[in-house]
Amino acid sequence: MDLMDNDFALEPVPSEKTVSGYRIAMVVIGVNLALPAFITGAEIGFALGFQHGFLSIFLGGVILSIIAMATGTVGARLRLNTAMIANLTFGSLGGRVVSVVLAMTCLGWFGVTAELFGRSVHQIVAEFGWHGLSSTFYVIAGGLLMVITTIFGFAALQRLSNVTVPLLAILIAYTAYITMRDRSPAVLFHSPASTADLGDGISAIVGGLAVAATIYPDLCRFSRSPGDARLAAVLTFGIALPAILLLAMIPSIMTHERDLMTIMITLGLGAPALILLIVKAWATNAGNLYSASLGAANGFSSSNQRWAIIGAGLLGIAFAVAGISERFIPFLVALGVCIPPIAGIYVVDLLWAKRSSSSFELRASMPAFNHRAFACWALGIGGAFSAKAVALDLTGIPACDSMAIAATSYALLLRLRSLQTAKTAPVSSSEENSPC
Numbered sequence: 376m377d378l379m380d381n382d383f384a385l386e387p388v389p390s391e392k393t394v395s396g397y398r399i400a401m402v403v404i405g406v407n408l409a410l411p412a413f414i415t416g417a418e419i420g421f422a423l424g425f426q427h428g429f430l431s432i433f434l435g436g437v438i439l440s441i442i443a444m445a446t447g448t449v450g451a452r453l454r455l456n457t458a459m460i461a462n463l464t465f466g467s468l469g470g471r472v473v474s475v476v477l478a479m480t481c482l483g484w485f486g487v488t489a490e491l492f493g494r495s496v497h498q499i500v501a502e503f504g505w506h507g508l509s510s511t512f513y514v515i516a517g518g519l520l521m522v523i524t525t526i527f528g529f530a531a532l533q534r535l536s537n538v539t540v541p542l543l544a545i546l547i548a549y550t551a552y553i554t555m556r557d558r559s560p561a562v563l564f565h566s567p568a569s570t571a572d573l574g575d576g577i578s579a580i581v582g583g584l585a586v587a588a589t590i591y592p593d594l595c596r597f598s599r600s601p602g603d604a605r606l607a608a609v610l611t612f613g614i615a616l617p618a619i620l621l622l623a624m625i626p627s628i629m630t631h632e633r634d635l636m637t638i639m640i641t642l643g644l645g646a647p648a649l650i651l652l653i654v655k656a657w658a659t660n661a662g663n664l665y666s667a668s669l670g671a672a673n674g675f676s677s678s679n680q681r682w683a684i685i686g687a688g689l690l691g692i693a694f695a696v697a698g699i700s701e702r703f704i705p706f707l708v709a710l711g712v713c714i715p716p717i718a719g720i721y722v723v724d725l726l727w728a729k730r731s732s733s734s735f736e737l738r739a740s741m742p743a744f745n746h747r748a749f750a751c752w753a754l755g756i757g758g759a760f761s762a763k764a765v766a767l768d769l770t771g772i773p774a775c776d777s778m779a780i781a782a783t784s785y786a787l788l789l790r791l792r793s794l795q796t797a798k799t800a801p802v803s804s805s806e807e808n809s810p811c
Contacts, residue, residue: 406662431576450592
């Protein structure tokens with residue numbers, strides 16, 4: 376496994392570098408089932424109880440699978456990352472704006488995960504009587520480890536996920552087993568601790584992973600075919616995500632405790648908790664940094680992805696040290712509304728309006744700045760926030776509202792443009808043939 380300079384950051388992935396849908400799924404699971412997702416799973420179980428919690432996780436997984444199947448089809452067909460796909464829809468200059476937004480989003484997640492990692496490792500090692508090092512040390516050390524891994528590119532993500540995904544499943548399943556071993560299964564069906572409803576749970580699942588579905592092309596561009604990308608989407612968001620979050624939810628319900636790490640320590644599973652924390656944060660943040668570097672490479676026209684990874688990684692570590700997780704909730708809500716419209720617009724553009732165009736044709740006809748796409752992006756964000764402010768959610772899920780509004784408005788604009796072109800075409804033809 377060699378150091379990479381450019382993991383096809385600015386060009387399509389060649390066919391000889393593609394892999395099966397199963398291998399793509401392993402990487403996506405390893406990257407996207409992050410520590411914040413475990414927190415979300417435990418929170419849903421605590422707030423909704425088992426029955427509504429199960430339904431919200433299952434339905435959220437179905438919605439994410441549908442979104443990822445669409446975005447994955449685009450990524451696998453063009454074999455381009457999300458930043459390059461944004462160029463095709465938003466324009467050569469407009470795509471750079473989108474790329475920078477996506478890069479900063481991934482860096483934000485990098486910072487959140489790195490800080491959670493540092494604080495949790497400090498908490499766990501303190502249980503063993505090791506008090507010599509601060510949480511900041513663990514944030515920096517863990518962040519640097521993640522940067523080093525990412526420098527090796529997609530190949531490193533594959534190898535890391537091959538280890539972390541099975542280990543993750545075993546540790547979470549064992550924790551659920553321990554919590555149920557000495558308790559009655561009836562506890563699972565007790566009344567929940569809060570009055571949250573099913574829509575809140577679905578919104579938390581979809582909103583928390585909507586960004587992952589939007590940037591899914593970063594990984595699925597290595598798929599052998601669009602069918603492999605869709606298979607990986609179903610395996611990840613439709614099967615693995617509900618299974619893992621359900622297992623994370625059970626200990627929270629059985630113990631009436633929100634924090635999965637605290638639950639594991641209380642059960643005498645401090646060492647397994649430490650292992651889970653290290654390998655999960657490691658794989659997740661390597662993926663976050665990988666996507667951030669792709670966005671940065673496109674946004675700043677850098678042909679050397681290795682330096683983009685190093686620069687983005689150092690900035691992400693600075694975010695973590697600065698304490699970004701204190702603003703985690705508003706950050707998560709904003710991401711869940713602002714990023715999905717990007718996917719809605721490029722899916723409509725590339726799977727519907729330009730579905731017969733090749734990657735070469737798309738890049739050859741790429742505008743500098745697509746004002747329609749940006750207008751619909753703004754409309755999707757504004758519409759979702761406005762609907763939420765007046766309690767008029769279209770779907771009950773702000774992330775889906777913003778995506779649906781942006782995608783529908785962009786489709787209507789494209790349709791109107793095609794009708795106008797059809798109307799003016801005969802006029803132009805008659806003028807061209809006129810003797811005057």
